[in-house]
Amino acid sequence: MATIRDVAERAGVSPITVSRVINDSGYVSDETRREVEAAIEELNYVPNILARSLRSKRTHTLALVITDVTNPFWTTIARGVEDKAVENGFSVILCNTDEDPEKEQSYLEVLLQKRVDGVIIAPVTSHGANLHSLSRLGVPYVVIDRRVEGMDTDLVTGDSVGGAYELTKHLIELGHRRIGIIAGPEQVSTADDRLAGYLKALEEFDIPVDEALIKRGQFNQEAGYELTKKLLELEERPTALFAGNNFIAIGALTALWELEVRVPDEMALVTFDEIPHLSAVYPFLTVAAQPAYDMGNIATELLLERLDGRREENREVVLPTRLILRQSSGVEVGLDMAMSPSF
Amino acid sequence: MATIRDVAERAGVSPITVSRVINDSGYVSDETRREVEAAIEELNYVPNILARSLRSKRTHTLALVITDVTNPFWTTIARGVEDKAVENGFSVILCNTDEDPEKEQSYLEVLLQKRVDGVIIAPVTSHGANLHSLSRLGVPYVVIDRRVEGMDTDLVTGDSVGGAYELTKHLIELGHRRIGIIAGPEQVSTADDRLAGYLKALEEFDIPVDEALIKRGQFNQEAGYELTKKLLELEERPTALFAGNNFIAIGALTALWELEVRVPDEMALVTFDEIPHLSAVYPFLTVAAQPAYDMGNIATELLLERLDGRREENREVVLPTRLILRQSSGVEVGLDMAMSPSF
DNA sequence: TTGTATGCGTTATCAG
DNA sequence: CTGATAACGCATACAA
Numbered sequence A, B: 001m002a003t004i005r006d007v008a009e010r011a012g013v014s015p016i017t018v019s020r021v022i023n024d025s026g027y028v029s030d031e032t033r034r035e036v037e038a039a040i041e042e043l044n045y046v047p048n049i050l051a052r053s054l055r056s057k058r059t060h061t062l063a064l065v066i067t068d069v070t071n072p073f074w075t076t077i078a079r080g081v082e083d084k085a086v087e088n089g090f091s092v093i094l095c096n097t098d099e100d101p102e103k104e105q106s107y108l109e110v111l112l113q114k115r116v117d118g119v120i121i122a123p124v125t126s127h128g129a130n131l132h133s134l135s136r137l138g139v140p141y142v143v144i145d146r147r148v149e150g151m152d153t154d155l156v157t158g159d160s161v162g163g164a165y166e167l168t169k170h171l172i173e174l175g176h177r178r179i180g181i182i183a184g185p186e187q188v189s190t191a192d193d194r195l196a197g198y199l200k201a202l203e204e205f206d207i208p209v210d211e212a213l214i215k216r217g218q219f220n221q222e223a224g225y226e227l228t229k230k231l232l233e234l235e236e237r238p239t240a241l242f243a244g245n246n247f248i249a250i251g252a253l254t255a256l257w258e259l260e261v262r263v264p265d266e267m268a269l270v271t272f273d274e275i276p277h278l279s280a281v282y283p284f285l286t287v288a289a290q291p292a293y294d295m296g297n298i299a300t301e302l303l304l305e306r307l308d309g310r311r312e313e314n315r316e317v318v319l320p321t322r323l324i325l326r327q328s329s330g331v332e333v334g335l336d337m338a339m340s341p342s343f
Numbered sequence C: 001t002t003g004t005a006t007g008c009g010t011t012a013t014c015a016g
Numbered sequence D: 001c002t003g004a005t006a007a008c009g010c011a012t013a014c015a016a
Helices: A004-011 A015-023 A030-043 A049-056 A072-087 A101-113 A131-137 A160-173 A189-204 A221-232 A246-258 A276-281 A292-308 B004-011 B015-023 B030-043 B049-056 B072-087 B101-113 B131-137 B160-173 B189-204 B221-232 B246-258 B276-281 B292-308
Strands: A061-066 A091-096 A118-121 A141-144 A154-158 A179-183 A214-216 A240-243 A268-272 A286-289 A316-319 A322-324 B061-066 B091-096 B118-121 B141-144 B154-158 B179-183 B214-216 B240-243 B268-272 B286-289 B316-319 B322-324
Touching (some): A004 A015, A015 A030, A049 B049, A061 A101, A061 A292, A072 A091, A072 A292, A091 A101, A091 B072, A091 B091, A141 A292, A154 A189, A160 A189, A160 A268, A160 A286, A160 A322, A179 A221, A221 A240, A240 A246, B004 B015, B004 B030, B061 B101, B072 B292, B091 B101, B131 B141, B141 B292, B154 B189, B214 B221, B221 B246, B246 B268
Parallel strands (some): A061 A118, A154 A316, A179 A214, A179 A240, B061 B091, B118 B141, B141 B154, B154 B316, B179 B214
16 A cells, blocks of 8 residues: 655655645645645545654544344444444544453453543443543543443433333332332342332332342343243232343343233333334333433433543433333233324 | 664664564564564554555555445345454445435545455446456455346345345235336335346246336335335226335335335235344244354455455356245234244 | 654564 | 564644
């Protein structure tokens, strides 16, 4: 590939002059500029950003470290991040940890080596041990979705406590007293918070807590499936279920289907997180939807502020969830009922 | 951040010795190695890959250029790419074009500047004008999902003709004669091919082609929604619909829902592409599923072969689609029927 | 308005 | 086994 020197030679000027043309910096006569541009054209010259970065110490690259792009929640966050990043001249490297601390660790290692300017990360562990390497080396980062114990960082989350409270309250107001909850894994703040919101609602309505109704597991379909079956084996079955996230809800629906327990006729079901494409077609799931796109967008904005030095102190942004009521929570409904699910 | 020189100084050796330790190349005495490693530890030294790349001309970074991560089809491809890439020590930069040629162009520009080692791309246009910049500069790339007119490249696609043929044949064998099709956009080979497969099946069964039943539009929900409504306004309504991809199918289902036309009782529906989370809960959609993960995986493998110089000639890989029969294509079914959708 | 010298952090080459 | 030197491609500081 042609270098800045090749171009310079061709145009009969010095490399620095070419640099000035490319970056529109300093003075260059129109005549010279034209000649340089012609040379660039002829040689198909493309500036080498690596070399530039080596000098400038800026790579204009961000990393987004999430658990799994396959989940629409993260996908939407990814779009929010990418759109904002590109808008500001940054590229995004995407990393999937699959909730595996080692993968997270090894990704961060590579990202540091690549000298990304900043990182947006949903940490796998609540102690965030892996984040220390970022701090130590002074690489700015924003934590997204989950809180990390005892670390003061920029943070963007959805309001898990509030959303869970609303969902639970909604069920209670519909008359449910035995509400099973399948929260996410131990050690993940979103799961803890959703459980807290659930408990808060129960307390407010003086409903005794039954530990048997509280299950925890991974944020995936398998856990939703298995734990739903467990809940339905109880002597005193719950009349409503609260799924800790969208994948758990799908697993729960699958289990209910198998057991021929109809939603919502025989079992109410609510969940955290929207399931975009499902809801368009099967509008039977009451959800607390997080503004995932905005979460990504805002996290990126916070990160960019840091990079520019526009801000020093940490910020925590908690975005409200939106309660979307659908038939799953207790109204008799049939598939052939006319409804207009929106896009 | 500490540099290789800082480490060298600390360990009382020369930079090149440190380099040897890091890269496990050349001879280094155990004693020296230990001291260097200690110094690396103490200084939190992280090698600067930019500098290394500047010399080696290898960035160990690939780019994946797709239309939209929000679509589970692309998401799954992305995982296939990422897993294979990481396995081989490469990072992935993800780019969404939203089917916009200008976005595609500007992304490619940036990727060239970043000197990515290779690109996996689903080109927006069938002439692939933007790909020429890659060829010209000798950057290896693999085209995925869609063919490009008159360009000889590495290519990985699903068998659109075959899949569409199977889907159509299936409908015909169930007795359908008026089958509406909502193919994707003009100028996109997958859309053309799916239409071709549809026509091939009709011809084979001596069913006359009715142009009124053939619609084309974007591969998104809006198009599926609008064109389904158009098809249902016909004097002679179709009895079955063929959606060109998963998003079109969702739009179609939404429209049918609004019009109170029940699937499959009053209208059969089949589609290209699986809709993973929907199918787990709403198992009423017969689909031709593409092996998206494998597509990504194989595309990456082809690219890596190129990078290693393990292969010179181009390869075209066409992966078979898998016909997944579900109730949507013509069997009377109710929501409360016991079925065991699989994960 | 243009050019020279220099350094960013690594590693290849060649010596010792 | 270890080191000195130079070069990768570009941009900053300073001159002319």
